[in-house]
Structures are given as C-alpha cells and as structure tokens.
Amino acid sequence: MTIPTFQIHYFASATTYTGKQTESLPAPLPLHQLFDVLESKYSGIKEKVLTSCSVSLGEEYVDIHDCEGVMIDAGSEVAIIPPVSSG
Numbered sequence: 001m002t003i004p005t006f007q008i009h010y011f012a013s014a015t016t017y018t019g020k021q022t023e024s025l026p027a028p029l030p031l032h033q034l035f036d037v038l039e040s041k042y043s044g045i046k047e048k049v050l051t052s053c054s055v056s057l058g059e060e061y062v063d064i065h066d067c068e069g070v071m072i073d074a075g076s077e078v079a080i081i082p083p084v085s086s087g
Helices: 015-019 031-043
Strands: 004-012 022-026 052-056 060-062 079-081
Touching: 004 015, 031 052
Parallel strands: 004 079
Antiparallel strands: 004 022, 052 060, 052 079
C-alpha cells in the first residue's frame, strides 16, 4: 500500500537549509501544521527561514497563519518561497 503524499518545493535559502529542492511529505496535512512539521525535520528552520517566506499551495499564495480548515491533500504541490530582492 502506498502512503499518500504531497510534494514540497524549496527555493533559495530554504533549499540551502534543507539541502533539498523537493521532497514528499505524508498527506493530508492541515496547512497550519506545515511549519511545525518542517521544524521537526529541520531544527531551526522556522526561525531562520520560514518566518520570512511566502507559501503557495497549488498555484495560489496562502497565508499560513490564517488558513484554519485548509488541507494539503495527496498530490498537491506546496512551495516555500523566501523573499526575493532585486536591484
């Protein structure tokens, strides 16, 4: 039996911190628990990376702090997008 998963994509400092560009995590997962799950896998990531990141679910940006009831379902794609500066 295959465990249902979703794909999470890391960019910039999130890639550097995790050492990965993408990985699969078990689904479903309430969106508001995502940062806690990542913190348990990568100690310190919440403070050092995630507090300044944007999160997308599918192709929509989501507010991780105002997402009660939003689930990350099997087959979904989530992206952790650190701030981008231009000059």
